[in-house]
Amino acid sequence: MPINAADTAWVLISAAMVMLMTPGVAFFYGGMVRRKNYLSTLMMSFITLGLIGLLWVIYGYSLCFGADKWGIIGGLNFFGLQGVGQTPSTVYANTIPQLAFAAFQMMFAVITVALITGAVVERIKFSSLLVFSALWFTLVYCPVAHWVWGAGGWLNKMGFLDFAGGTVVHITAGVSALALAIILGPRKGYHEGERMDPSNIPMVLLGAGILWFGWFGFNAGSALTSGGLASSAFMTTYIAGAAGAVTWMILGWCYQRPSVLGVATGAVAGLATITPAAGYVQPIIGIPIGIAASLIGFYCMAFRSKKTRIDESLDVWAVHGMGGTFGTLAAGFFASLAINAGGRNGLFYGHSAQVLIQLAGIASVWAFAFAMTWGLGKLVDITMGLRVSPTEESVGLDISQHGERAYGGWMR
Amino acid sequence: MKKIEAIIREEKLESVKNLLEALGYHGMTITEVSGRGRQKGIPLKWGSKEYRLDFLPKLKIEVVVMDEDVSPAVNAIVRGARTGEMGDGKIFIIPIEDAVRVRTGDSGTAAV
Numbered sequence: 001m002p003i004n005a006a007d008t009a010w011v012l013i014s015a016a017m018v019m020l021m022t023p024g025v026a027f028f029y030g031g032m033v034r035r036k037n038y039l040s041t042l043m044m045s046f047i048t049l050g051l052i053g054l055l056w057v058i059y060g061y062s063l064c065f066g067a068d069k070w071g072i073i074g075g076l077n078f079f080g081l082q083g084v085g086q087t088p089s090t091v092y093a094n095t096i097p098q099l100a101f102a103a104f105q106m107m108f109a110v111i112t113v114a115l116i117t118g119a120v121v122e123r124i125k126f127s128s129l130l131v132f133s134a135l136w137f138t139l140v141y142c143p144v145a146h147w148v149w150g151a152g153g154w155l156n157k158m159g160f161l162d163f164a165g166g167t168v169v170h171i172t173a174g175v176s177a178l179a180l181a182i183i184l185g186p187r188k189g190y191h192e193g194e195r196m197d198p199s200n201i202p203m204v205l206l207g208a209g210i211l212w213f214g215w216f217g218f219n220a221g222s223a224l225t226s227g228g229l230a231s232s233a234f235m236t237t238y239i240a241g242a243a244g245a246v247t248w249m250i251l252g253w254c255y256q257r258p259s260v261l262g263v264a265t266g267a268v269a270g271l272a273t274i275t276p277a278a279g280y281v282q283p284i285i286g287i288p289i290g291i292a293a294s295l296i297g298f299y300c301m302a303f304r305s306k307k308t309r310i311d312e313s314l315d316v317w318a319v320h321g322m323g324g325t326f327g328t329l330a331a332g333f334f335a336s337l338a339i340n341a342g343g344r345n346g347l348f349y350g351h352s353a354q355v356l357i358q359l360a361g362i363a364s365v366w367a368f369a370f371a372m373t374w375g376l377g378k379l380v381d382i383t384m385g386l387r388v389s390p391t392e393e394s395v396g397l398d399i400s401q402h403g404e405r406a407y408g409g410w411m412r
Numbered sequence: 413m414k415k416i417e418a419i420i421r422e423e424k425l426e427s428v429k430n431l432l433e434a435l436g437y438h439g440m441t442i443t444e445v446s447g448r449g450r451q452k453g454i455p456l457k458w459g460s461k462e463y464r465l466d467f468l469p470k471l472k473i474e475v476v477v478m479d480e481d482v483s484p485a486v487n488a489i490v491r492g493a494r495t496g497e498m499g500d501g502k503i504f505i506i507p508i509e510d511a512v513r514v515r516t517g518d519s520g521t522a523a524v
Contacts, residue, residue, distance in 0.1 A: 036469070189423050193426060193427075194423040195425070195426055391454060391456070392456065394423075394499075395456070395465060395468065399465060403463075
């Protein structure tokens with residue numbers, strides 16, 4: 001097919017918007033930790049733009065979208081981006097240059113790794129996090145992205161629906177966050193009732209705002225064309241973010257006050273949850289999905305913090321893992337060929353088996369992400385140690401890992 | 413009348429505050445400070461390089477009490493702030509000449 005200029009422009013802009021989401025995650029998380037760990041938390045997300053970007057162009061794109069091997073991984077035919085050029089791929093997004101597609105997909109890999117870091121803030125050793133991130137990207141992200149989006153991927157062939165990464169991005173990140181937090185153990189003082197107040201809630205809100213903006217690239221960009229489907233996904237995305245923010249505000253009000261932190265979290269929950277369904281469902285369905293996103297996120301967060309002893313510090317599992325899970329399932333109910341002729345009908349449109357397909361995909365990705373992260377986390381822990389020393393933890397990771405302070409120079 | 417000035421670890425504020433409150437000492441002033449003790453900060457390693465972090469963030473709590481309350485209040489602070497490691501902090505006790513409550517103009521014991 002010839003290159004379509006409008007499609008290309010939209011996908012390139014979308015890629016740039018999704019790139020900005022990673023600094024968005026950095027601020028969203030950074031503002032939630034104590035001041036002594038502010039920079040280190042920003043750094044954990046920001047560095048993925050470098051590290052994962054490099055791995056992506058060397059072999060990541062190829063493992064995800066290279067010639068299929070047994071339905072589980074891509075081959076190395078695109079190693080070093082060879083053969084990925086200015087002409088469209090014959091398989092993926094055939095109206096835009098393959099380089100635009102590869103760049104767009106790169107931003108997804110980058111942000112997925114950044115999302116996990118919310119679980120391990122304030123105590124993980126930076127060098128170990130880098131090693132874990134590289135391993136995790138290679139052995140968890142790339143296979144799952146191939147299963148779901150790669151031509152010949154086994155979930156793709158089954159007809160599994162994940163429009164923009166509810167499973168590939170949010171379930172993998174959320175479930176892995178939970179596993180890694182369990183291996184790493186709680187922050188010093190977490191069970192002793194020490195206060196772990198957020199250092200900068202305005203930054204959390206700024207981060208959430210950047211994320212919300214970037215999410216139009218994430219979801220509407222995933223149409224990979226600039227026409228009606230992109231517009232539909234755009235509106236659906238906005239609606240779910242809005243419904244998530246308002247629902248979390250109300251929940252906060254019921255129990256205490258409508259907190260700013262809660263509204264920021266609710267918007268992100270709504271956006272994460274609509275991601276897998278954004279290009280398959282009617283825009284107005286964003287309302288029930290957004291409402292459900294915040295209900296699930298809010299109560300999963302309460303469950304995690306009150307009923308378990310797991311210090312999954314910034315609740316990546318509750319918001320992204322459970323949100324992605326529900327959204328992926330919801331696609332199996334609400335998907336309609338009238339919205340996306342390239343998709344499938346869900347249960348409400350006469351194809352009840354779609355729910356089972358979605359459940360099968362969810363269960364396999366949960367199990368795979370949890371088990372692999374457990375293995376990789378243990379491996380890094382045994383070989384180089386995942387945690388900083390207790391002294392380094394007390395002093396804070398900004399000084400102990402990076403030799404800098406967020407504010408006021410050396411003396412803060 | 414004495415002022416108790418305690419330099420403690422930031423993370424021990426809650427436990428110190430709760431213990432003081434349990435004894436009926438409600439009023440206190442908190443300041444964020446940086447400082448070091450006899451160990452001149454703490455040694456850290458960056459790779460193979462030894463490095464000394466000499467000023468550490470701490471909190472200063474100031475409480476003014478009657479003379480006879482000094483020892484229970486000090487005990488409460490010690491219990492709340494102690495970890496047994498170096499860097500638990502220090503307590504200074506300073507005589508106070510007088511105190512005045514701004515709202516009423518009361519002075520002396522009545523103002524504390």
